[in-house]
Amino acid sequence: MTASVAADRAPALRRGSVARGYRFELVKLVSQWRVRVLVGACWIGPALFVAAVSQQSTLPVDTLFGRWMHATGWAGPLVILGFAGTWALPLLTSVVAGDVFATEDRLGTWRQLLVAVRSPGRIFVAKALAAVTVVLLMVTGLACASTAGGLAAVGNHALVGLDGHLLAPGDAARTVLLAWACALAPTLALAAIGLLGSVALGRSPMGLLLPALVAFAMQLAQLLPLPVAVRLALPGYLFTAWAGLFTAPAQAGPILAGLVASLLWTVTATAAAYRLFLRRDFTNPTDDRSGRRALTVGALPLAGLATATVAVLAATGTTTGSGIRQDAVQRSVATTFAHLYRLQTRQLHRPDVTEAQLATTAACTKGGGTVAAEGPGNDWRCVVSWRLPGVAATGQAIYQLDVAPDGRYMADGDGPKEVNGYFVVRTPTGDASNPLWQFDGNVELSATSKG
Incomplete structure (x- = not known):
């Protein structure tokens, strides 16, 4: 009788709050030595790298914006962003999000955690929020450190966009910040995939590698001559689509499509991970994965989402084929050349002209005119024509183009020498880099905007 009364008077055990669980999981994450090393590297390494490369005589011209360092x-920070989207961010999400649940399986601490929190749902939310916080901290470090290193080494000067127009320092700062913000969306999608792999595969190393493997598959898809609808349906496309922010007007169509696709992948993968986690049998210490359920609840919804997204994009009719069309390439090359010609004119202290006065046009062919002028390849050839006020003759310059499947291209000048045939120009103050010798550009794959 006494024992019964004491039991009735004992305070009921309360579930641990999400806030307390979040703080606990965050402390657990940042206490791991590998996470501390990665956070420190993200906040220090990019600054040292950018400052060192900016002082070298040889620049990474094969990287977007590398020639302007x-x-x-x-x-x-744009060079670092290109590298981060390819390698750093997939690996960081693998180390953090891909291991946040699996570590409990390796240590065998699920029972203690359940006794303390008394809610599998709150445990999932706390772990997911902690993993996302650490990932965001790393991305912020990459952006801030690379910006600080560049400004300290070179200075706060105007940036040449991908269509040759100049961005004032203030505009460049806002656009760079927006580009890094765009990269957050696919990063969160990879983090959600990491959560799914960590829950579904348990202590298996494949759960840790899943975000990196998915990111690699997406990068491989971007290198293949796939229809543009398939590219836009994958979150990984946004790791390169941010380049459209550096044209005037901005190429917003592919960016918006990438943002929507990344959001859908994030929600779907997180919901699948949450569902698998709640269905897990925590009374069985050997049950660290769900077998067939992992396939039906995890992989199939993502595959169905990708298929549905491709179907919707294809049905709109705004994205067909490779997206790299002759008219789009000609328009991009002519616009970029006109802007850079004005930049060269200022270098040589010649009378300024406007783009309207130049009336620049480009005639581009592919494969020597023997194949259809569409699709990626390094066999594009463009003849750019322009006129100067008061000059009867029409100026012409030749470029060889290497167009990548994602729409980015590098134009290599092929004469005449005084325009684009040499890497330096002679100015009244000495030799300077010739902006018309080689330049990068971007072809918008979506047919909705004509730029």
């Missing part, structure tokens, strides 16, 4: 400090 001598000219402005705003090129450095």
